[in-house]
Amino acid sequence: MASFVVVGAGLSGLVCAARLIRAGHEALVLEAQPAVGGRLRPIVTEHGPLEPAVGEIGEGDVNLRALVAALGLEPKESPLVERSHALVLGGKLHRPPPLRPWEVLVPRLSPRIDRPIDAVFWRRPRWRLRRGVVRGLWDASRKRGVEVPDSVRALDDQTWSRASIRAFGTRWCATRLAPALLARTGLDLSAESAAIVVMMLVRLWSGGGRTLPLAGGLASLVERLAAALPVRLGARVEALESTAEGVRVRYRTGGREESVFADAAVVALPPSEILRVCPKLTPAERGHLESFQPRRAIVVHRFVSDPAWLLRGLAGVTFVPGEIPDMRDLRILGRPSPSSSSSPSSSLSPDPFWIRISFERESVDEHWGLSDQVLIAKVDAAFRGSPIGDLPAGPSRVERIPELMSVQGRGALERRALFECRSERSPRLAFATEAFTTPDLEGRVTAGMRGAAAAIDSLGDVPVRAEGGGANADPPGERP
Numbered sequence: 001m002a003s004f005v006v007v008g009a010g011l012s013g014l015v016c017a018a019r020l021i022r023a024g025h026e027a028l029v030l031e032a033q034p035a036v037g038g039r040l041r042p043i044v045t046e047h048g049p050l051e052p053a054v055g056e057i058g059e060g061d062v063n064l065r066a067l068v069a070a071l072g073l074e075p076k077e078s079p080l081v082e083r084s085h086a087l088v089l090g091g092k093l094h095r096p097p098p099l100r101p102w103e104v105l106v107p108r109l110s111p112r113i114d115r116p117i118d119a120v121f122w123r124r125p126r127w128r129l130r131r132g133v134v135r136g137l138w139d140a141s142r143k144r145g146v147e148v149p150d151s152v153r154a155l156d157d158q159t160w161s162r163a164s165i166r167a168f169g170t171r172w173c174a175t176r177l178a179p180a181l182l183a184r185t186g187l188d189l190s191a192e193s194a195a196i197v198v199m200m201l202v203r204l205w206s207g208g209g210r211t212l213p214l215a216g217g218l219a220s221l222v223e224r225l226a227a228a229l230p231v232r233l234g235a236r237v238e239a240l241e242s243t244a245e246g247v248r249v250r251y252r253t254g255g256r257e258e259s260v261f262a263d264a265a266v267v268a269l270p271p272s273e274i275l276r277v278c279p280k281l282t283p284a285e286r287g288h289l290e291s292f293q294p295r296r297a298i299v300v301h302r303f304v305s306d307p308a309w310l311l312r313g314l315a316g317v318t319f320v321p322g323e324i325p326d327m328r329d330l331r332i333l334g335r336p337s338p339s340s341s342s343s344p345s346s347s348l349s350p351d352p353f354w355i356r357i358s359f360e361r362e363s364v365d366e367h368w369g370l371s372d373q374v375l376i377a378k379v380d381a382a383f384r385g386s387p388i389g390d391l392p393a394g395p396s397r398v399e400r401i402p403e404l405m406s407v408q409g410r411g412a413l414e415r416r417a418l419f420e421c422r423s424e425r426s427p428r429l430a431f432a433t434e435a436f437t438t439p440d441l442e443g444r445v446t447a448g449m450r451g452a453a454a455a456i457d458s459l460g461d462v463p464v465r466a467e468g469g470g471a472n473a474d475p476p477g478e479r480p
């Protein structure tokens with residue numbers, strides 16, 4: 001039995017620690033905040049908890065589904081949900097049907113959302129270039145295991161927006177593909193490597209685009225996971241020193257400096273934070289982590305209790321660029337009851353819920369320093385007179401997120417492969433970060449699982465301390 005320290009109690013860190021313990025090892029999780037969950041942690045408001053991401057899992061998310069089932073959170077009676085995502089284009093609200101796999105093969109037969117799209121978008125598809133993307137999707141859906149097919153690798157040198165627009169044309173990408181992906185991931189994937197997005201699309205389709213509502217939402221997932229783990233809250237890690245004998249982790253807790261020594265450590269933090277707490281990474285490790293671009297975001301949440309609101313029952317709405325100034329999309333968080341028109345009984349006692357309005361990537365920097373009141377007023381003004389109508393009145397909450405996601409960008413798979421076979425590695429150190437997988441919830445779970453496997457591998461054949469010699473907190477004053 002070996003001892004491990006896992007730094008960070010976000011979804012990736014918790015999954016990683018659970019895997020290590022299941023493999024018969026000892027694991028201690030150190031978390032800077034007073035609660036687990038990381039960026040999935042619910043925001044406490046006077047109107048109840050606000051979950052920042054959508055508590056639904058894709059039917060094709062194999063690792064996430066296995067985890068949810070193991071924790072007993074898979075809803076028994078609740079059917080798979082197929083909520084649609086609407087689109088604002090040409091001053092109108094469109095409700096296109098969900099994207100189907102055959103549309104990629106024959107996009108010309110897909111439901112059209114016309115006028116005045118040609119005035120906005122002009123780039124026509126190039127059928128020759130479409131073959132590469134279709135081939136990648138086909139190969140990825142047939143290939144089992146961790147090996148990435150060559151046809152997917154071939155897409156790695158382009159961004160997703162370039163590859164998809166050249167292959168399918170701007171019209172179809174803007175009206176069918178981009179909204180479907182945004183509805184599923186909640187993230188802007190345009191600058192991501194096309195190879196990475198193709199793998200996400202395959203998962204989306206392998207589950208028929210349907211999602212499963214998570215009993216108790218994402219909060220239950222992280223809390224249930226953490227309940228069986230030794231987690232030290234309020235412990236902010238300052239530095240990790242890894243040697244051939246083990247890893248010393250220095251952290252601050254309650255104003256004191258502490259340290260813990262373990263056979264190996266897993267760092268489950270965003271790439272920028274890994275660079276901060278691991279000052280002695282090898283050049284290959286540092287270079288790889290520096291290649292990620294942190295993407296910050298501003299989101300405005302609004303509490304909706306109006307039972308007759310137009311968008312009840314939808315997953316959200318995407319705004320084609322320029323349709324609603326500075327805004328990118330609106331997502332409905334939690335599980336809204338069906339629209340009042342389709343279900344008279346639910347209209348009697350519809351549940352209130354939160355919506356999230358995200359600022360357009362290009363306008364985030366310009367708005368970053370504005371006060372909450374100004375941002376809320378801007379959002380209300382942007383929707384006034386829009387096809388959605390005024391936003392329903394209600395309490396608002398503004399969040400500025402310094403690193404919503406880390407964009408891996410063009411060449412991500414190639415850089416990752418070089419990283420994985422690097423000859424110079426920090427001894428006994430592994431990483432469980434979003435930067436090594438796809439940028440969705442399934443990717444976070446996979447990152448945790450891979451981090452655990454890499455940490456066990458990092459021990460090699462070298463002897464580890466005997467059973468019972470787990471991660472040791474040094475008594476204060478005895479640190480070297």
Ligand SMILES: Cc1cc2nc3c(=O)[nH]c(=O)nc-3n(C[C@H](O)[C@H](O)[C@H](O)COP(=O)(O)OP(=O)(O)OC[C@H]3O[C@@H](n4cnc5c(N)ncnc54)[C@H](O)[C@@H]3O)c2cc1C
Nearest residue numbers: 008010011012032038039040052053185186236237440441
């Ligand atoms: C508003 C919002 C919306 C989102 N929407 C989506 C979505 O729709 N789909 C999606 O896939 N993702 C979404 N995300 C992103 C998603 O939540 C994160 O990518 C995911 O939670 C990352 O998990 P993680 O475990 O890798 O990292 P994190 O959740 O960031 O966990 C890292 C943990 O480490 C802790 N920590 C940091 N520094 C230290 C330190 N020095 N010492 C000890 N502990 C430390 C942090 O407190 C945190 O608990 C959203 C995030 C936000 C905020």
